[in-house]
Amino acid sequence: MKKTILSTALALTAGFTTTATWAGPCPDTLRFADTGIEGMEEMVRAFGPFGDALGEAVGSEIEFFPVSDRTAAVNALQFDQVDIILAGPSEYAVMRARQDVQMMVGIERAEYGTAFVVHADSDIHSLDDLRGKEVALKDPGSTTGHIVPSWMLVEAGLDLDRDLNTHLLDGARFEALINRDVDAMGSGVRDVARLKERDPEGAYRVIAESDTMPRDIFVARGGLDEACVAHVNEQIMADAESLMDAILGPGERDKYTEARFVNDLTEAEFDMITEAYDLVGLPLD
CATH class of the missing domain: 3.40.190.10 (Periplasmic binding protein-like II)
Structure with a gap:
């Protein structure tokens, strides 16, 4: 069974490096981060089961990329240090203002305002x-x-x-x-x-x-192959229920209780966040 790479350091310490290759349009390894999670330990605890399940679904190993805060997560995507980030609406507004990114599937949260x-x-x-x-x-x-x-x-x-x-x-x-x-x-x-x-x-x-906020969104770096992005989107939606269960299982992402994956996001729904930044005088870029 394919396993999530918890960290490069752990693999090197154990004297092990993966040599397996997986069939599919994506790279053998996809680097994943979350703007709301700081540090490797927290990433593993919150997203370990999801990383394993997503890797099985898309045919790539999922490598967690630890970040220190939201800004670091945004910068990691900007400098191609990570392939996919799960972001909130505010972070996505910043990402799209700074760089070329690709919109993926989203998560619609209950009572999000x-x-x-x-x-x-x-x-x-x-x-x-x-x-x-x-x-x-x-x-x-x-x-x-x-x-x-x-x-x-x-x-x-x-x-x-x-x-x-x-x-x-x-x-x-x-x-x-x-x-x-x-x-x-x-x-x-x-x-x-x-x-x-x-x-x-x-x-x-x-x-x-407030009114209900825009959905959370998986964001791919601009340089990630479009076929890979489409494949990940398709696999997430095809296995949406079990993947959401994998997110909720560890009990670290309770904000996604009663949430669901969606694939109908548009750029327009995030314009309110861009307008909010402008209105309160905060720079996006």
């Missing part, structure tokens, strides 16, 4: 009420935790530099709101339930919610 939440006893009832307030966001480049909430604030008529203070707190955003260190949190819709799980005695209220 941004919500602003406050304590139930707060006097904040709308985004406009956030003037002069402290707002916790997620991490730089997060679609639902940074780009879209920033865009929503600007659309509501707020100046991000003068009218309020936003803080990119990543995982600490929950505690910041629970402890009332901030007045509101702008993050993914699913994070509202996570907030209530962390503070079951607390009471919270959503004051604004």
